[in-house]
Amino acid sequence: MARVVRFHQHGGPEVLRIENIDVPGPSRGEVQIRVKALGLNRAEVLLRTGSYIETPTLPSGLGLEAAGIVEAVGEDVGGFVPGDAVSVVPPPSMVRWPAYGELVTFPAEFVVKHPPSLGWEAAAAVWVQYLTAYGALIDIAKLRRDDFVVITAASSSVGLAAIQIANLIGATPIAVTRTSGKKQALLEFGATHVIASAEEDLEARMIDIAGPKGVRVVFDPIGGPIFEPLTAAMSRGGILIEYGGLSPEPTPFPLFTILSKTLTLRGYLVHEIIGDPARLKAAKAFILEGLESGNLKPIIARTFPFEQIVEAHRFLESNQQFGKIVVTV
Structure with missing residues (x-):
């Protein structure tokens, strides 16, 4: 069992619920991650309110960004082993691969070993x-x-x-x-x-x-x-x-x-960048080089604990933030 955030109806931040569910292991080509931090994005507000480019089947998970430790790898996955510190490139569908949870699974092509100089909060605030x-x-x-x-x-x-x-x-x-x-x-x-x-x-x-x-x-x-x-x-x-x-x-x-x-x-x-392997490869190289040199440095506006996901979404919608809102797990 692992805690995840889901919503059973569209609406304001109060529709978000923390629930315990059974999380299956990774399928072929997937990596399972024990999450340490989540990055919040406007797209998640749109999904929650029913205004996003995806229409979820309810109840639905949500979330595009996470950083944590590799828990397990599926068949045909190379380059990752349990214990690796990784972060997640936003996948094509956050309904299919939601990030708000203690244990999440993503296709291996969207998992990145970020520079070790980044802490969990900064790593969860990079890719979107x-x-x-x-x-x-x-x-x-x-x-x-x-x-x-x-x-x-x-x-x-x-x-x-x-x-x-x-x-x-x-x-x-x-x-x-x-x-x-x-x-x-x-x-x-x-x-x-x-x-x-x-x-x-x-x-x-x-x-x-x-x-x-x-x-x-x-x-x-x-x-x-x-x-x-x-x-x-x-x-x-x-x-x-x-x-x-x-x-x-x-x-x-x-x-x-x-x-x-x-x-x-x-x-x-x-x-359109994420869905094109050549363009995504070039983007990753540019961003990783910028992170390693210090020219690119994520700014964290405020950090909330996982239990305060509703309050974190309220702050996201307040437009008071300067930088990224992060939730620690």
Whole structure:
């Protein structure tokens, strides 16, 4: 028996339950992990509320990130033995392979031996944020040294990962956050410029910062009305990569701006990196090298014990965090 988190109906954090279930051993090609820490993500809120790209059969588990110790390996698995310290790349389906539990099982191709310098909490906070930011900025946008890159929702774990990757490449990160409350923290973290979108004219500030050249790359999980000022300040031939839809308001399509500037608006899910072995291999190499050098360093906003998973989800939805929320098991 092992404790897992499941929900029997869609709803708020209170629908999450800790239950004891029998966990079968790993099947062929799988690795079973004794979990030490979990990383929390917005996708898990969407699954819990019934708004995710997957529709689970209830009751359902959830969770995309974990770090721990290999408990057992299935047939045809090489490179892992019981006792190895590992972390988990988010799988194609968190319904099929949920991470919230004391004992979890994942396909071996999504299990990674992370740098030993990382503790359990940091290791559980690596893969969603860095794979998401890498896939958008490096794999798709081909971020360059002389680029300006606008990063909205900048204080989220993915936003912070994007700032670190931009600095690693030598690009200029412009962090966008709703109010100035997190401005100083973002500047200290490495953002070259910070724009408080609820307090400043976003378009004017972007143009002031980037100059007549404009911003070539925009990385946004929000959508909604922000699309118009974002695209208005972009450079000719620029690319806006949309990886979420946090705004409850309709998202306009700024047709004439897109036509006149020959912009690319690109929908993006991290699954396209995860589902392509060659692209995933390149992403892992980039991220592991960055972790080992210290150029990429996960920021933990707050840690909760496993028994407080409901409180952890409430904090996740409060938008108060700066970095990743982690649950220890």
